[in-house]
Amino acid sequence: MLSTNDAFKKFKHRLELNTREQDNASARQNEVRDFLKTKFQIERSFLTGSYARYTKTKPLKDIDIFFVLGKDEKHYHDKPASAVLDAFYDALVEKYGTSAMRKQDRSINVDFGVKVGEEDKTDYRILSIDVVPAFDVGTEYEIPDTASGKWIKTDPEIHAQKAVDAYRAYSNEWKGLVRMVKYWNNNPKHGDQKPVKPSFLIEVMALECLDGGWGGSYEREMQGFFATLASRIKEEWPDPADLGPPISNGMDLERKERAERLLKEAAREVTLAINLTRQGKNTDGFRHLPDLVGGDQPFNFNVGGAMWNFSAYLSRR
Ligand SMILES: Nc1ncnc2c1ncn2[C@@H]1O[C@H](COP(=O)(O)OP(=O)(O)O)[C@@H](O)[C@H]1O
Ligand SMILES: [Mg+2]
Incomplete structure (x- = not known):
């Protein structure tokens, strides 16, 4: 399973x-x-x-x-x-x-x-x-x-080097986590306005927010990452190369407050999924994931060369 x-x-x-x-x-x-x-x-x-x-x-x-x-x-x-x-x-x-x-x-x-x-x-x-x-x-x-x-x-070279350093310091998992949160940021359910703007801000925050090393589980990492992004989204985030205007200039206070709320909700969804799974209710836990990222497509999986639809898989359980 x-x-x-x-x-x-x-x-x-x-x-x-x-x-x-x-x-x-x-x-x-x-x-x-x-x-x-x-x-x-x-x-x-x-x-x-x-x-x-x-x-x-x-x-x-x-x-x-x-x-x-x-x-x-x-x-x-x-x-x-x-x-x-x-x-x-x-x-x-x-x-x-x-x-x-x-x-x-x-x-x-x-x-x-x-x-x-x-x-x-x-x-x-x-x-x-x-x-x-x-x-x-x-x-x-x-x-x-x-x-x-x-x-x-x-x-761009400094930005690239910082990303590489962060990736290595995080057991080569840093970029994967950043891409998943950016996918969440594009969830159509957020409407015309993405929670975090620009999406580069997610990456810039990840340089500091993903610290302490890879903990070994995607679900825990995603939960913690969302929670930390929520708690620090209202801070000022300068250009990591200290050359351009702050990356956090893209949002006014109202928009940052909305981002904070949506990031908190995302962290809560992952927490629910983890808790349900821990109680042996895996299928119930999974149900939170498609809503989190905007559909079940990212979770569809391949069995013997055939693609399984995640929702269909859940409904059979
Ligand atoms: N405020 C800024 N100051 C300096 N460089 C920036 C700034 N914003 C973006 N950049 C650089 O320009 C690139 C392209 O910007 P953008 O398309 O918004 O980001 P990304 O491609 O990372 O989503 C970024 O990856 C970054 O290297
Ligand atoms: Mg770009």
Whole structure:
């Protein structure tokens, strides 16, 4: 019989990146770079953000790609942040059309129109990318931020190194836990507003909140992680590289209070699941999991090559 811990293990496994998805992300990067090179002096580009750190949840969307601009484009660096983003938007529209594109504070989102099927399946394709213009300024980068109208500093290498260090210090389980909580954050039952915004904040908090080492069980870790996130969500969380604006600036107090409440509820759901399982009521315990993350798909499992639906499994018990 499946245990709550097994269910979480399956969930974690489903959120792992595979090579076909990575190939697709890299093909999209090349496609966009080859096109942008006909419009701007692009020195190089690279996949970055949570995608590159393996902390992105599924389905894979909004994958960040930095496009490092050359000296011919230097004039943008002296203009308000919106100028370069407008220019990128106007260029990309020629190739992808307005309906596929969205202007964001720090990037242009390009949607590839991939449909998400059962079990979050996308036929190993990524849904969208965030095109980020960037200038190389020594050891770090500057990227446009239309919220402040300015260029902000960022260092993806420091963010990546911190994630790797945290992962190693946590028996290589840190990234899996971060991806599961990000999946919870995308639960459709939360409506238009995700509990935690930006989702990068979950990862930044995890650098401190997951401490003391891996305790050996997914359910306990998830319970503790949700509870700690709830109790610390109202603190100020600076950029882990100490360069950009605080990551916690994305929410006002009201939104933080809502996040706190929803994170507490999530911790309580996991506690209920653990307690019921401990009393031998595994099936009753499991019933809390689909509601927690937005459906039973992450917990479906494979038996002898056939996929078992988690709800169907529960109803047979
Ligand atoms: N306030 C900030 N200051 C500096 N760097 C930031 C800030 N916010 C985000 N970044 C960097 O930009 C990347 C992309 O941002 P975003 O798409 O919001 O995050 P993620 O891809 O991690 O979900 C982040 O992974 C991080 O490396
Ligand atoms: Mg991103």
